[in-house]
Amino acid sequence: MNIDNIYEDLQPLVTAGSLKRRESLKNLVYTRMGGEADVLAAPVTYEEIQSISAYAHDHQIPLTILGNGSNVIIRDGGIRGIVLQTSDLSGMGIRGGLLYAQCGAKIIDVSGYALEQELTGLEFACGIPGTVGGALYMNAGAYGGEVKDVLHSALVIDQNGQLLTLHSDQLQWGYRSSIFASGQYIVLEARFKLLPGDPAAIKASMDELTYLRESKQPLEYPSCGSVFKRPPGRFAGQLIQESGLQGTRIGGAEVSRKHAGFIINADNATASDYIGLIQHVRTAVKHKFDVELETEVEIIGEEL
Numbered sequence: 588m589n590i591d592n593i594y595e596d597l598q599p600l601v602t603a604g605s606l607k608r609r610e611s612l613k614n615l616v617y618t619r620m621g622g623e624a625d626v627l628a629a630p631v632t633y634e635e636i637q638s639i640s641a642y643a644h645d646h647q648i649p650l651t652i653l654g655n656g657s658n659v660i661i662r663d664g665g666i667r668g669i670v671l672q673t674s675d676l677s678g679m680g681i682r683g684g685l686l687y688a689q690c691g692a693k694i695i696d697v698s699g700y701a702l703e704q705e706l707t708g709l710e711f712a713c714g715i716p717g718t719v720g721g722a723l724y725m726n727a728g729a730y731g732g733e734v735k736d737v738l739h740s741a742l743v744i745d746q747n748g749q750l751l752t753l754h755s756d757q758l759q760w761g762y763r764s765s766i767f768a769s770g771q772y773i774v775l776e777a778r779f780k781l782l783p784g785d786p787a788a789i790k791a792s793m794d795e796l797t798y799l800r801e802s803k804q805p806l807e808y809p810s811c812g813s814v815f816k817r818p819p820g821r822f823a824g825q826l827i828q829e830s831g832l833q834g835t836r837i838g839g840a841e842v843s844r845k846h847a848g849f850i851i852n853a854d855n856a857t858a859s860d861y862i863g864l865i866q867h868v869r870t871a872v873k874h875k876f877d878v879e880l881e882t883e884v885e886i887i888g889e890e891l
């Protein structure tokens with residue numbers, strides 16, 4: 588089906604102004620590169636997500652979910668079909684003794700809200716720049732904490748548009764993975780189980796983690812965070828550093844000199860530069876240490 592037909596068909600299903608066609612995704616991803624979406628939809632209700640998902644399913648149109656774009660690289664040829672961006676669903680609150688947050692809420696904001704509510708457990712997430720949906724998808728974690736430790740349940744829709752509540756023990760948690768990688772579900776809402784805490788202690792812990800992050804990570808440049816998963820018993824950054832790769836460039840992409848586990852968009856990099864550099868790093872580390880680095884970041888979309 589062509590782009591204009593998809594666009595026209597979706598118009599009555601969503602709030603006015605929330606659809607675009609042939610839209611650049613560059614400013615919607617942290618690396619600030621990549622191509623266009625055929626159709627970009629930013630729904631404002633769960634029902635709109637259900638309608639878009641049902642439409643895509645019925646017409647066999649690819650549907651890609653985008654949160655805050657902090658763990659994806661979009662290839663330069665862009666994404667065919669519909670890209671559903673969740674950022675307009677950002678509500679949160681307390682209900683039934685649980686902290687709930689909608690899929691497009693930033694996990695940093697949820698962590699800040701937990702502090703306001705004097706609840707402890709989400710301090711680890713105070714610097715992770717993703718949404719709630721993206722954090723569940725990859726079991727985001729930092730400094731000893733992970734989403735799986737504090738999640739009670741998630742409200743999701745399945746491929747038939749059915750609303751379901753999945754409890755944490757059904758989510759097949761792994762290191763930077765969960766059941767959501769199967770693509771069977773869209774996360775609509777997360778419910779976190781947190782404990783009452785001392786706000787001064789919660790704040791002190793968040794300040795310390797923020798200091799560690801800012802002093803070690805090249806946050807002044809666009810990037811996707813840690814490019815690689817931690818190989819068993821090793822640290823990807825250390826292997827990259829000891830391979831002498833810091834400062835290596837392809838086009839505008841560069842292995843960070845501040846943190847070897849990061850590749851930064853130093854100067855108008857294309858996705859092709861960035862992906863080429865990822866491959867170069869993998870080859871060099873394999874050659875020197877016989878370790879296969881696996882990407883933590885997801886690479887999606889089409890070549891130019």
Ligand SMILES: Cc1cc2nc3c(=O)[nH]c(=O)nc-3n(C[C@H](O)[C@H](O)[C@H](O)COP(=O)(O)OP(=O)(O)OC[C@H]3O[C@@H](n4cnc5c(N)ncnc54)[C@H](O)[C@@H]3O)c2cc1C
Binds near residue numbers: 617715722724
């Ligand atoms: C500077 C920097 C620092 C980072 N530090 C950390 C860190 O300390 N720890 C860590 O774990 N990660 C870190 N990350 C990576 C990233 O922030 C996390 O992986 C985050 O959870 C991704 O969320 P997102 O909303 O940006 O997801 P996106 O990048 O938009 O999407 C990632 C995947 O999640 C899927 N997805 C998104 N929303 C939904 C939904 N509602 N339902 C189903 N699937 C969905 C997407 O389809 C995609 O497959 C960092 C990234 C950066 C740029």
